[in-house]
Amino acid sequence: MINPFTDEYFMKKALQEAEMAFEKGEIPVGAVIVIDNKVIARSHNLTELLHDVTAHAEMQSITAAANYLGGKYLMGCTLYVTLEPCQMCAGALYWSQISRIVYGATDENRGFAKMGTQLHPKTTVVSGIMANEASELMKRFFAEKRK
Numbered sequence: 001m002i003n004p005f006t007d008e009y010f011m012k013k014a015l016q017e018a019e020m021a022f023e024k025g026e027i028p029v030g031a032v033i034v035i036d037n038k039v040i041a042r043s044h045n046l047t048e049l050l051h052d053v054t055a056h057a058e059m060q061s062i063t064a065a066a067n068y069l070g071g072k073y074l075m076g077c078t079l080y081v082t083l084e085p086c087q088m089c090a091g092a093l094y095w096s097q098i099s100r101i102v103y104g105a106t107d108e109n110r111g112f113a114k115m116g117t118q119l120h121p122k123t124t125v126v127s128g129i130m131a132n133e134a135s136e137l138m139k140r141f142f143a144e145k146r147k
Helices: 007-023 057-069 087-096 131-146
Strands: 030-035 038-044 077-083 100-105 124-127
Touching: 007 030, 007 038, 007 057, 007 077, 007 100, 007 131, 030 057, 038 057, 057 077, 057 087, 077 131, 100 131
Parallel strands: 077 100, 100 124
Antiparallel strands: 030 038, 030 077
């Protein structure tokens, strides 16, 4: 039997979160955290709504997943996020010791790789999953903002 729980499957859930952010006028980034093929946290950017520069999708998901698990470490978990994490989020992900990060679009200006931010040495990273969909959503958001 084919495993339906692929990286694309969970990235679609992150993209649904990004669409919710878009509808609220937030930069459309969505995230889900998964353990054992189960979504334990889902979120999207809330920086405008909460007037909080730290309310990125990843930060919201890290907090929700830690609450769900009853501890601060996210070993065994995978973060699916539509945009490459920034250095703030990468720092939080480092401290969470998350096992895996899967992201869609690369953030060539503010992404953790460009900024030289380190992840936990045991964290594996997969990039480019549904990158076109994530990128198109961002482009549509900023095109509408400029109108």
